[in-house]
Amino acid sequence: MSPEWIELATDRSPNDPLAPGTEEFRVVYRAELPRLVRLAHLITGSNSAAEDVVQDAFVAAYRQWDRIDDPRGYIYRAVVNRSRSHLRRRRLELSTTLDQPTVALPPEVDETWEVLNRLPARRRTALVLRYYLDLPVGEIAVLMDARPSTVRSLIKRGLESLRRRLEP
Amino acid sequence: MTDVERRLREALETVASTTEIAPRPEAIVWQSGPERRRWTVAAAAFIATLLAVGVPAVFLASTDRDPFPVVSDVPEGIDPGWLLVEPDDLAVLDALRAETGPGGERPGPRRSLISERVWCLYPTSPGSEVSVSERISLVEDIKVDVLVEVCTQTDTTPALPGTPTVCRGVYAESAYDAWVESGEIIIPEGPTGAAAPGFPVVLGWESDCVSEQLATNPQVTLTADLSLDLVNLVRHLEIAVTGAAYRNCLTSAQAGALAEAARDRLGDGWILGRSGMAPSQSGTDCYRPVVDLQFGAVYVLERRLFEEHESARTPDLGTGAPVTTIGVDGR
Numbered sequence: 388m389s390p391e392w393i394e395l396a397t398d399r400s401p402n403d404p405l406a407p408g409t410e411e412f413r414v415v416y417r418a419e420l421p422r423l424v425r426l427a428h429l430i431t432g433s434n435s436a437a438e439d440v441v442q443d444a445f446v447a448a449y450r451q452w453d454r455i456d457d458p459r460g461y462i463y464r465a466v467v468n469r470s471r472s473h474l475r476r477r478r479l480e481l482s483t484t485l486d487q488p489t490v491a492l493p494p495e496v497d498e499t500w501e502v503l504n505r506l507p508a509r510r511r512t513a514l515v516l517r518y519y520l521d522l523p524v525g526e527i528a529v530l531m532d533a534r535p536s537t538v539r540s541l542i543k544r545g546l547e548s549l550r551r552r553l554e555p
Numbered sequence: 556m557t558d559v560e561r562r563l564r565e566a567l568e569t570v571a572s573t574t575e576i577a578p579r580p581e582a583i584v585w586q587s588g589p590e591r592r593r594w595t596v597a598a599a600a601f602i603a604t605l606l607a608v609g610v611p612a613v614f615l616a617s618t619d620r621d622p623f624p625v626v627s628d629v630p631e632g633i634d635p636g637w638l639l640v641e642p643d644d645l646a647v648l649d650a651l652r653a654e655t656g657p658g659g660e661r662p663g664p665r666r667s668l669i670s671e672r673v674w675c676l677y678p679t680s681p682g683s684e685v686s687v688s689e690r691i692s693l694v695e696d697i698k699v700d701v702l703v704e705v706c707t708q709t710d711t712t713p714a715l716p717g718t719p720t721v722c723r724g725v726y727a728e729s730a731y732d733a734w735v736e737s738g739e740i741i742i743p744e745g746p747t748g749a750a751a752p753g754f755p756v757v758l759g760w761e762s763d764c765v766s767e768q769l770a771t772n773p774q775v776t777l778t779a780d781l782s783l784d785l786v787n788l789v790r791h792l793e794i795a796v797t798g799a800a801y802r803n804c805l806t807s808a809q810a811g812a813l814a815e816a817a818r819d820r821l822g823d824g825w826i827l828g829r830s831g832m833a834p835s836q837s838g839t840d841c842y843r844p845v846v847d848l849q850f851g852a853v854y855v856l857e858r859r860l861f862e863e864h865e866s867a868r869t870p871d872l873g874t875g876a877p878v879t880t881i882g883v884d885g886r
Binding site: 420421424425426428429434437438492493495496499500503514515518519546549550553 | 565575
């Protein structure tokens with residue numbers, strides 16, 4: 388996402404040294420972008436959608452940067468929520484097609500990835516946050532706006548679903 | 556760590572390592588040099604492809620981004636038949652089969668409709684969302700026994716003490732507000748707060764019909780003779796407008812008019828809006844109304860892949876089951 392693009396998408400320019408929060412925004416953006424895109428990719432199942440999701444989240448954050456107390460937390464919540472919205476939208480479009488992987492995956496990984504992508508969105512999101520980001524249940528609950536007990540149940544049932552489909 | 560957890564971690568790390576983090580087209584447009592030229596070439600190739608496959612003029616004209624159109628009682632530019640379920644609609648939906656693999660090499664079951672989804676609430680676990688799409692054909696109405704069956708025979712069904720109860724759920728106002736705030740839908744007049752309640756059909760087992768996204772008030776507990784007329788009416792409209800959209804690459808104005816006509820069939824309580832999601836960057840250009848039973852809304856999607864449109868608009872009509880035209884009032 389270039390500075391020019393930010394300028395077009397908002398009424399503020401990150402090139403403007405007087406724009407409040409500009410440098411902090413740049414720092415967060417540069418530091419978190421790759422990890423966020425990978426996270427969104429794993430939740431949405433789509434590399435291209437992940438880029439959309441993360442870009443939208445950063446634009447939304449930039450518009451209210453001065454009012455955000457916890458920028459990283461805000462961005463992560465925004466990416467998780469938008470990724471889940473994308474999944475809902477994908478269901479509305481009657482589409483369950485995944486992106487074609489850019490590289491061939493090992494058979495076992497390919498099978499696991501395919502099964503993971505067939506799980507309900509909330510279970511999948513919980514599993515990705517737990518097993519990719521290694522977040523504790525409490526933090527996952529905050530990101531997913533759910534109770535910790537619900538998150539534990541989602542993870543448990545998600546693993547059960549994977550086990551049923553993967554184990555002989 | 557169990558074997559499943561190990562496999563999961565490995566899969567997530569491997570797929571994440573393949574994630575490409577490329578420059579955004581929106582940004583590239585404003586840059587000079589090779590990146591811009593590459594996208595220009597890609598755009599030219601895309602247009603050439605459209606021309607080569609004989610895209611209808613209406614498709615090429617559908618790049619307008621007009622505000623949601625205000626139409627009269629008889630919307631111009633739409634065919635009244637688009638609100639009826641016709642054999643071609645069924646063939647289109649049948650052709651839109653889910654793909655179970657990344658390459659789509661193994662066709663799955665027919666894709667489910669929103670109005671075919673059922674929330675199953677179990678007493679000892681979170682609810683799960685399932686669909687009756689694999690249990691009934693497109694020409695059969697949804698009945699209570701099918702709802703019970705689909706919730707009691709899933710592979711994740713826990714033990715079910717007591718007798719299933721069919722309930723009618725409504726979305727909590729907070730869930731509706733969150734939907735609007737997420738930007739997924741834009742309502743021209745703004746949130747009404749008087750939206751028609753969605754009707755996700757919910758099953759509870761000797762419990763009330765409550766879940767995270769369902770309101771407790773009003774809560775209507777219904778019996779096996781529950782009338783599902785509204786659910787089936789919505790389903791008919793969903794089939795009809797989806798079929799129409801895939802058979803006719805609708806312009807923004809046409810999709811808006813069709814959405815409004817569908818909303819009029821459902822009643823003023825239904826929300827009329829547009830998708831708030833950004834248009835896709837490639838291949839888009841047909842518009843599609845969505846009849847959303849869960850939120851009581853009809854709105855227009857602004858992006859759909861051209862390739863999908865092409866494959867669905869020319870289904871093999873010879874493979875579909877014999878069907879008859881069905882009116883939205885069920886006649």
